[in-house]
Amino acid sequence: MLVRPIINMRKISILILLATLLIYLFSLSSCYYDNLERLNPTSVCDTSGSATYSGTVKSIMDNNCTSCHSGASPSGNISLDTYTAVKNVGITGKLYNSITWASGTSPMPKGSNSKIDDCSIIKIKKWIDTNYLP
Numbered sequence: 001m002l003v004r005p006i007i008n009m010r011k012i013s014i015l016i017l018l019a020t021l022l023i024y025l026f027s028l029s030s031c032y033y034d035n036l037e038r039l040n041p042t043s044v045c046d047t048s049g050s051a052t053y054s055g056t057v058k059s060i061m062d063n064n065c066t067s068c069h070s071g072a073s074p075s076g077n078i079s080l081d082t083y084t085a086v087k088n089v090g091i092t093g094k095l096y097n098s099i100t101w102a103s104g105t106s107p108m109p110k111g112s113n114s115k116i117d118d119c120s121i122i123k124i125k126k127w128i129d130t131n132y133l134p
Contacts, residue, residue, distance in 0.1 A: 060120045
């Protein structure tokens with residue numbers, strides 16, 4: 001009577017071993033790329049045209065900055081809701097340094113866990129490098 005439980009235990013051990021082996025093999029054959037951008041490529045950052053405030057930068061500011069940096073009492077006393085205001089902050093270097101989270105500046109957007117997207121940063125840099133076209 002003791003033989004039957006030993007055989008059942010042996011079968012269970014073999015099944016557990018096979019299940020573990022299968023899980024291991026499936027994990028090795030999982031998706032090669034673990035980078036989300038490679039799995040789901042987003043649109044390419046188009047910087048071929050000229051970078052102007054009205055055509056490029058204004059929408060980036062509206063989507064990422066003006067909820068805090070506009071109106072009668074903008075955050076940090078820095079307004080980013082007009083061409084002149086954004087240009088003036090750009091000239092000081094604070095705009096680019098804060099959106100790239102450079103050391104010594106306050107990282108923006110404030111309270112965010114991440115910077116604005118790389119494409120927007122590239123476009124703002126191009127706008128700065130081309131002398132703040134309106």
